[in-house]
Amino acid sequence: MNTHTNILVVGSGGREHAIAKALSKNPQTRIFAVMNRMNPGIAELAYKVLIASETDPEVVKKFCIEHQIQFACIGPEAPLETGVVDALTAAGVKCVGPAKMAARIETDKSFCRNLMKKYNIPGLPEYHIFHSGTDAEAFLKTTTKEYAIKPSGLTGGKGVRIMGEHLTHEEACRYVHELKGNVVIEERLIGEEFTLQAFVDGTHLVPMPLVQDHKRAFEGDVGPNTGGMGSYTLPDHRFPFVTEEDYNSAFAIMKQTIASLAAEGTPYVGILYGQFMNTAQGPMVIEFNARFGDPEAMNVLSLLTSDFSTLVQAITTGTLDKAEVSFAKKATVCKYLVPEGYPDNPVSGGKLIPGPDNKALCYYASVVREGEFLVTQSSRTMAYVGIGDTLEEAERIAEEAASAVQGPVRHRSDIGTREVLEKRISHMKEIR
Numbered sequence: 001m002n003t004h005t006n007i008l009v010v011g012s013g014g015r016e017h018a019i020a021k022a023l024s025k026n027p028q029t030r031i032f033a034v035m036n037r038m039n040p041g042i043a044e045l046a047y048k049v050l051i052a053s054e055t056d057p058e059v060v061k062k063f064c065i066e067h068q069i070q071f072a073c074i075g076p077e078a079p080l081e082t083g084v085v086d087a088l089t090a091a092g093v094k095c096v097g098p099a100k101m102a103a104r105i106e107t108d109k110s111f112c113r114n115l116m117k118k119y120n121i122p123g124l125p126e127y128h129i130f131h132s133g134t135d136a137e138a139f140l141k142t143t144t145k146e147y148a149i150k151p152s153g154l155t156g157g158k159g160v161r162i163m164g165e166h167l168t169h170e171e172a173c174r175y176v177h178e179l180k181g182n183v184v185i186e187e188r189l190i191g192e193e194f195t196l197q198a199f200v201d202g203t204h205l206v207p208m209p210l211v212q213d214h215k216r217a218f219e220g221d222v223g224p225n226t227g228g229m230g231s232y233t234l235p236d237h238r239f240p241f242v243t244e245e246d247y248n249s250a251f252a253i254m255k256q257t258i259a260s261l262a263a264e265g266t267p268y269v270g271i272l273y274g275q276f277m278n279t280a281q282g283p284m285v286i287e288f289n290a291r292f293g294d295p296e297a298m299n300v301l302s303l304l305t306s307d308f309s310t311l312v313q314a315i316t317t318g319t320l321d322k323a324e325v326s327f328a329k330k331a332t333v334c335k336y337l338v339p340e341g342y343p344d345n346p347v348s349g350g351k352l353i354p355g356p357d358n359k360a361l362c363y364y365a366s367v368v369r370e371g372e373f374l375v376t377q378s379s380r381t382m383a384y385v386g387i388g389d390t391l392e393e394a395e396r397i398a399e400e401a402a403s404a405v406q407g408p409v410r411h412r413s414d415i416g417t418r419e420v421l422e423k424r425i426s427h428m429k430e431i432r
């Protein structure tokens with residue numbers, strides 16, 4: 001008799017390695033993986049791997065049927081958008097990840113903003129949707145205010161430009177013509193960003209520790225936006241620049257968003273990622289993602305002390321309210337190593353030699369194993385997560401591991417330092 005629970009992980013990045021690692025702690029779980037590219041970390045943990053298009057619903061479905069897979073965790077947004085969850089659900093596989101219609105909360109920014117408006121959900125910035133660059137430009141010409149300019153569809157976090165930060169008024173008028181599809185123009189929010197992720201079973205939400213990501217490529221938050229260079233959490237799972245009231249408002253916004261999706265007939269099951277700007281007036285929604293953040297998943301899943309495989313079952317059977325969910329009261333610091341030249345001209349094919357044994361957890365991302373070497377690809381390479389009783393300890397562990405790697409990669413040495421945290425705190429004091 002098969003006493004295993006077969007769980008599929010879709011995706012090949014650091015986030016998916018963290019998901020697979022969390023699942024692997026349950027000896028009853030048998031991990032399967034569908035990935036675009038062989039992630040050496042996932043490959044080590046998986047019982048069976050299929051290298052194929054993660055976004056092809058038929059391919060993923062066929063693999064599930066062949067291997068009697070009962071549950072699936074969808075890592076990235078792309079398979080959500082192409083309907084992988086819809087196909088798997090039809091085949092009887094229970095998915096952590098929303099169906100295509102509910103995933104629009106991330107994949108269609110116009111849908112997200114209109115939903116928040118329709119249901120009167122707080123935290124909605126002033127926004128305007130335009131169907132052409134000409135209309136968007138005409139609007140910008142009527143105002144001197146600063147706005148965030150966003151393509152409505154998926155961009156891997158790299159299509160957003162902020163006036164006053166990346167763009168002058170004149171450049172913004174030109175930029176809107178470069179974008180395909182609808183353009184969303186939103187009030188520029190000033191404050192400190194934080195991420196709140198939650199497990200969602202359609203009705204109930206269970207929050208995870210707050211995380212702060214670092215989008216900019218270089219130390220001191222300068223340079224182009226990236227998928228995220230690294231992130232940290234604190235032992236109390238909160239931040240000193242987010243008050244209890246801010247936190248409660250953010251969580252309430254997420255609950256209302258889930259209730260609205262259910263009211264629309266598109267119930268949401270999976271992970272909801274809320275990106276907030278904590279402003280003078282409280283938290284405002286920058287965006288929602290329909291999945292774990294990458295790198296944020298590596299922080300929170302490294303802290304999860306309850307069994308993730310059991311949680312997967314609770315999420316997909318609507319029983320999260322009865323589930324036991326706990327996270328270690330420790331700090332985490334995650335630092336991504338990225339190829340030199342990332343994000344604009346990443347050097348692939350670089351050979352890496354990891355440093356001596358260390359206390360950090362290592363998650364592989366866009367990297368392949370070739371004999372004794374790890375070889376860089378064109379995206380974020382691998383991440384180290386330090387865990388400690390204090391932020392300082394966690395940072396030191398991650399920094400030591402990241403800086404010991406030899407080869408054409410770099411990382412941000414400032415992520416998780418006390419200095420950066422103090423900067424966030426004083427910025428928040430300034431605007432409040």
Ligand code: AMP
Nearest residue numbers: 148157160162186187188189215286287
């Ligand atoms: P997104 O892809 O929507 O997460 O945007 C990428 C980054 O742009 C965010 O992490 C923020 O730093 C910034 N951003 C997005 N929207 C706004 C906004 N309305 N005001 C200020 N910054 C923003």
Ligand code: GLY
Nearest residue numbers: 227228293294295
């Ligand atoms: N780290 C941001 C994201 O996953 O979208």
